[in-house]
Structures are given as C-alpha cells and as structure tokens.
Amino acid sequence: MTLFLKRLRSRTRKLLGIGKRPKRHRDLKARFTHVYRGKTWKSSESASGPGSTRDSGSVRQALIALAQVVSVYDIQSVADLPCGDLNWMPTFLKQNPKIDYIGYDIVDALIAANRRAFPGYAFRVLDITREIPARADLIFSKDLVNHLLERDVWSAVANMVRSGADYVMITSNSDPVPNIELPENVAGSSRPLNLQISPYDFPTPLYDDGYLVMWRSQDLAFVLDRAA
Ligand SMILES: C[S@@+](CC[C@H](N)C(=O)[O-])C[C@H]1O[C@@H](n2cnc3c(N)ncnc32)[C@H](O)[C@@H]1O
DSSP, X not given: OOHHHHHHHHHHXXXXXXXXXXXXXXXXXXXXXXXXHHTTTOOSSOTTOGGGSTTSHHXXXXXXXXXXXXXXXXXXXEXXXXXXXXXXXXXXXHHOTTOEEEEEXXXXXXXXXXXXXXXXXXXXXXXXXXXXXXXXXXXXXXXXXXXXXXXXXXXXXXXXXXXXXXXXXXXXXXOSSOOOOOSSSBTTOOOOOOTTSTTTOOOOOSEEOSSEEEEEXXXXXXHHHHOO
C-alpha cells in the first residue's frame, strides 16, 4: 500500500471512530469531568444527558415522585446528589420555595457553573463514594448508581446512610433483567441497575415507581457492612 493510501485509510478510520478505544479513567472525578467537558451524553439541552431534559419521561417521573414524598413525609430539606447541571430541578424548587436545597456533584467545573447560574441555591463538590454529605431530610439521587461500579454503589449508599438523612430516594430500574457489572470505569458508561435484586437485595421501599425508589435510611443500615 502506498504512503498516500495508508494516510487516507488512517484518516478515514479516525473520522469514523473505527478502532478508537474508549478512554479509561483511574478515578471518578476524572471520568465525569471528561464526560462534562466532552458533552459525552450528547444532549443539546443538558450536560447531564437526555434523561435530564425537561420533556423527558424520567424528569416527569422525578417531579411527580418529589412532589408526592415531600408532602406525604413532611420533607423540609433535600440534598440533590448528584445535581448535574440543574436543568430541571428549579421547576420543583419554584413549586416548593420553602425546601432547603443543596446540590452536590463530583465535577468542580459543573458546580462552579451552577453557582454562577443559580446564586440562590447552595452547591458543593463532593464524591459520594468517599465523602459524607451534610444531613438533609431526603437525599435525592437520580441517575447516579447506574453509572457506578458495584463497589462504588455500596460506598455511595453507605455514605448517604452515614449522613443521617431520614430518607434516600435512588434510581433503581425495575427491569426484569439480572444486574450486571459496568464493563469498566469508562467515560459515559451506564447500565440499568435494580437495587431490589441480587447482589443488593434492598428491602421493601416506602415509594417505588419502577424508576425512583425511596427507603427510610435506617432500613438500609445493612449496607454499612458491605461498603469497603
Ligand atoms: C446523569 S447525571 C444526573 C444528574 C441529575 N441527577 C439529573 O437527573 O439531572 C450524573 C451526574 O453524576 C455525577 N457523579 C458521578 N459520580 C459521582 C460521585 N461519585 N459523586 C457525586 N457526583 C457524581 C456526574 O458528574 C453527573 O453530573
């Protein structure tokens, strides 16, 4: 093959992404910063991906779930963990102006952008697999654990429980498929995760719409023995 043909083939492969290896990351901060900066989740509306757009089914479900549990369980404070780019949460906060809100995310640049865009709300950088957030009545965790390796799922839920929150609401897909491990710590990777089946086997929840599921955090105390 001539040099010209070799170059042409290599350029074409590059353009088509053929043979391109997904980028592996040593740690979660690097991985999710890469996702944020590279707009890996490909949504023109939200850096947090298509599941965070205002007209998506998951946002509609989240707004219904939050409205229901804050009134039934008299929830006054919410830790949104992870908050992402806050594309839809202001809808809930405007309807519930008395809620004491704080948004946490692992990506520094995302938290800095949120502070600039929403000066009325509190935000903090935090890696839930390593740190314990401040106590809130409810920890609301939409679309996090599906992106984490199993060992990080245990650590994240353990830190939610350690925070002393009364309730934790976490995305848990009731798909009738067994849980699988994430292939590896690769940029935007995800898979459905059902916390009510093996290896998690979480107990009967207080609220469950097949996507967002809420437990009293004291009912999840057993995760403390499973987390690294
Ligand atoms: C798909 S987005 C969901 C954001 C938001 N919950 C929503 O529904 O719009 C997932 C977010 O999780 C954040 N994240 C990933 N690992 C985290 C960790 N260990 N601690 C805190 N945030 C994390 C990412 O930076 C990203 O913003």
